[in-house]
Amino acid sequence: MGGLIFMSEEVRVRFAPSPTGPFHIGGARSALFNWLLAKKTGGKLILRIEDTDRARSTKESEENIKEALKWLGITWDEGIDVGGEYGPYRQTERIEIYKKFTDKLLAEGKAYYCYCSDEELEAERNALMAKNEMPIYQGQCRQLTAEQEAKFIAEGRKPTIRFRTPTNQQIVFDDLVRGKMSFESNGVGDFVIVKSDGTPVYNYAVVLDDALMKISHVIRAEEHLSNTPRQVVLYQALELPVPIFGHISLILGKDRSKMSKRHGATSVDQYRKLGYLPEAIDNFLALLGWAPNSEQEIFSSEELIQEFSMDRVAKNPAVFDIDKLNWINAHYMKTASAEKITFLAIPHLVEAGYIDGELTAEDKDKLVKFIAVIQDHLSYVAQVVDYADIYFKDAVVIEDQETKDVLLDEEIPAVIALFKEKLNALEEVNEANIKPILKAITKELKVGGKKVFMPIRVAMTGQMHGPDLVRLIEVLGRERVIARIDATMSSLN
RNA sequence: GGCCCGUUGGUCAAGCGGUUAAGACACCGCCCUUUCACGGCGGCUUCACGAGUUCGAAUCUCGUACGGGUCACCA
Numbered sequence: 001m002g003g004l005i006f007m008s009e010e011v012r013v014r015f016a017p018s019p020t021g022p023f024h025i026g027g028a029r030s031a032l033f034n035w036l037l038a039k040k041t042g043g044k045l046i047l048r049i050e051d052t053d054r055a056r057s058t059k060e061s062e063e064n065i066k067e068a069l070k071w072l073g074i075t076w077d078e079g080i081d082v083g084g085e086y087g088p089y090r091q092t093e094r095i096e097i098y099k100k101f102t103d104k105l106l107a108e109g110k111a112y113y114c115y116c117s118d119e120e121l122e123a124e125r126n127a128l129m130a131k132n133e134m135p136i137y138q139g140q141c142r143q144l145t146a147e148q149e150a151k152f153i154a155e156g157r158k159p160t161i162r163f164r165t166p167t168n169q170q171i172v173f174d175d176l177v178r179g180k181m182s183f184e185s186n187g188v189g190d191f192v193i194v195k196s197d198g199t200p201v202y203n204y205a206v207v208l209d210d211a212l213m214k215i216s217h218v219i220r221a222e223e224h225l226s227n228t229p230r231q232v233v234l235y236q237a238l239e240l241p242v243p244i245f246g247h248i249s250l251i252l253g254k255d256r257s258k259m260s261k262r263h264g265a266t267s268v269d270q271y272r273k274l275g276y277l278p279e280a281i282d283n284f285l286a287l288l289g290w291a292p293n294s295e296q297e298i299f300s301s302e303e304l305i306q307e308f309s310m311d312r313v314a315k316n317p318a319v320f321d322i323d324k325l326n327w328i329n330a331h332y333m334k335t336a337s338a339e340k341i342t343f344l345a346i347p348h349l350v351e352a353g354y355i356d357g358e359l360t361a362e363d364k365d366k367l368v369k370f371i372a373v374i375q376d377h378l379s380y381v382a383q384v385v386d387y388a389d390i391y392f393k394d395a396v397v398i399e400d401q402e403t404k405d406v407l408l409d410e411e412i413p414a415v416i417a418l419f420k421e422k423l424n425a426l427e428e429v430n431e432a433n434i435k436p437i438l439k440a441i442t443k444e445l446k447v448g449g450k451k452v453f454m455p456i457r458v459a460m461t462g463q464m465h466g467p468d469l470v471r472l473i474e475v476l477g478r479e480r481v482i483a484r485i486d487a488t489m490s491s492l493n
Numbered sequence: 494g495g496c497c498c499g500u501u502g503g504u505c506a507a508g509c510g511g512u513u514a515a516g517a518c519a520c521c522g523c524c525c526u527u528u529c530a531c532g533g534c535g536g537c538u539u540c541a542c543g544a545g546u547u548c549g550a551a552u553c554u555c556g557u558a559c560g561g562g563u564c565a566c567c568a
Binding site: 016017018020050052053055056114118121122125128129131132133134135136158160178181182183184187188189191192194195196197199201202203206221222223224225226227229247249250252254256257258284287288289291292293294295296297314315316317318319320321323324325326327328330334374376377378438448449450451452453454456457463464465466467468469470 | 494495496497498499500503504505506507515516517518519526527528529530531560561562563564565566567568
């Protein structure tokens, strides 16, 4: 019942971030759900910037949001940059529009000037809280006489404009994910709709914008649920159609509180920098608070659009599980081309000092081959540095005594000698040729595979574990392999 | 504190009055393998609690507890 989306009318959804800081992963999920709903229904996604907090809004943040959305493949049909017939799409550019409606509200007596100062309001709030009462505005400025008003103005007070909230009313609305919602208007109080500097407050601007932009469905995070009654009374006072709401639950950190910096990486940018792939982030975010009608876990964007539906969106909040993200990302890492992973890995290798930015075409080709060997071991690209020594560091350092012991067996010198001999005899060093010689060594020397593979691995890399040995030998090439082995073996004496 | 939302294993979750309560991640074990990883197989662990409605409740109702959101001239 709550999940009905009327297909007869065009679905117009929006994502309306405020550009006040790094683009949060929760914002990305809201954007994704809106985008999925738009795509699913053949509707439109509008990107609007809510920058009425002039002190905290920055251009950089806006750019960051746009870039992150593009990276995630979330495209918008109307809004900043692309335009549309309901613009402008940045709230600070719409001040004149809001003003018209404010004047009307004022003229109709549905709103009034309030001259109370911050200090007075805070004192009032504290007093009410102390008495365990609802900290709502008590309405001192509700019925000001002309004389009182003149006095305040003479004092130099800059008024805000408050909405005259109807008393003793039930404010009801339907929520796509939560069903019927009902609030007491007395719990809302007269709230500010225009700041003393003339800028509208969020709850007011959002109503006007959503109505004027003909938004049909407002899908947003649950933190806005308690704001919705305020918005509903405004729609009613303004005689504007109320959209359908859908409040999706929050993303929580490990300790079950709203995800914040102390829970680790929270911005889309941080995940991007660590080398998570956008398709993995989309896939993971979609599964946080939404479940498909199947057992499928891996979804392309197209499949997500196909399967998405608001009535499978969960009411309860979800804990952000980095392990699951890693698993999903690892899946996409495996299916990505080695070229792509290499491209993403280079900045990390540069930062860790393994390479400088300028690679010759030949070096790059070799690096791609190495990445192909370790690609399956990575959950995200930044982990490439954990494997970089194996490839870049010819001066082998033996990890620990246990590892060193591998080389101390009496058969080892013979194994190593024979390996070098056979490797040198090879016309071409490649996977297909290396395999047989290792096998031949076990036969000729009558030793187990472990006695062959392990010492070679340790002499080559200093480690007992690592990626496929045969492919590693091919990637490193004959000279480097032999040089490394010689150096390691002679260091033993 | 008022108002509002939520509660199925460690985590994501399916479930819509009758199921042996799916599946995935994580963890553990086994297999595969030169190692690690991948992959395959198996295991672990769940309906917050208490009443009620009903022949029958994870599913419906109420209460309690716990968690969260919100009450700004922030969004």
